[in-house]
Amino acid sequence: MDLSTFNRKIIPIxxxxxxxxxxxxxxDSDAEDIVQETMLKxxxxxxxxxxxxxxxxxxxxILRNKANDLWRQRQRFAGMPQETGTESYTTEARSDMELIGLIVEHLPPLQQAVFKMKxxxxxxAEEIISIIGCSPEALRQNLSRARRKIKEEFVRLSNSRTI
Known part of the structure; x- marks a missing residue:
């Protein structure tokens, strides 16, 4: 489908x-973002x-699935403690999360994608398998390798921080 056909058939939707x-x-702003992601897909x-x-x-x-993804993401973050006047979410916990984020960013691309999705x-797992197009065994192995690497690097870097 070329650009003109896409514009004629898809843009009216x-x-x-x-x-x-x-x-x-x-x-409205979330709705606009989800529609934009749907159009890109x-x-x-x-x-x-x-x-x-x-x-x-x-x-x-596609739109419904993108909305479900956003909802899931919000549910995950809703369970995390929020910053309040009592500082229940300490600076140390924030730096640990940042460290884990950096470690994840340095994983091989497939392990990084699988870990982030899961x-x-x-x-x-079934959704990831259909998106990536891998076998259940390959998914399990990549997820396991990613978790192991994150744990090893986190322990190594945490130990070097406390010395």
């Missing part, structure tokens, strides 16, 4: 997507859209 995103999220798979029987239904499914974004 945007208004309905925005309305649905507003219903799902209730926040549709652009990425534009070569497959010509043969798809119902592009609008596909777009709505532990940060909250995807289920």
């Amino acid at each position: 945007r208004i309905r997507l925005l309305k649905r995103a507003g219903q799902l999220l209730g926040n 549709l652009w990425d798979i534009r070569d497959q859209l010509d043969s798809h029987p119902n592009v609008e239904a596909l777009a709505m499914t 532990e940060i974004d909250g995807y289920e």
Whole structure:
């Protein structure tokens, strides 16, 4: 699908997507972001859209999945202690989280992607397998390697910080 066909077939769906995103999220800025991500995903798979029987239904499914991802991410962060006047979330805990984030950024790309999808974004194993296109065994191995590397590096760097 070329740009002009994409603009003619897909861009008119945007208004309905925005309305649905507003219903799902209730926040206009979040709704706009999710619609934009949906449009980017549709652009990425534009070569497959010509043969798809119902592009609008596909777009709505992608939108719903993006909204679910955002909800999952918010649920994960909602469980974390927030900064208050009593400082329940200490500076040390924040620096540990930053250190883990740096370690994750230095993992090999596949391990990094698998770890982020599973532990940060909250995807289920089946979802990750379908996105990445790997076997369940490969997913398990990459996740295990990523966790082990993060643990080893965290312990090593934490020990060197306290000396």
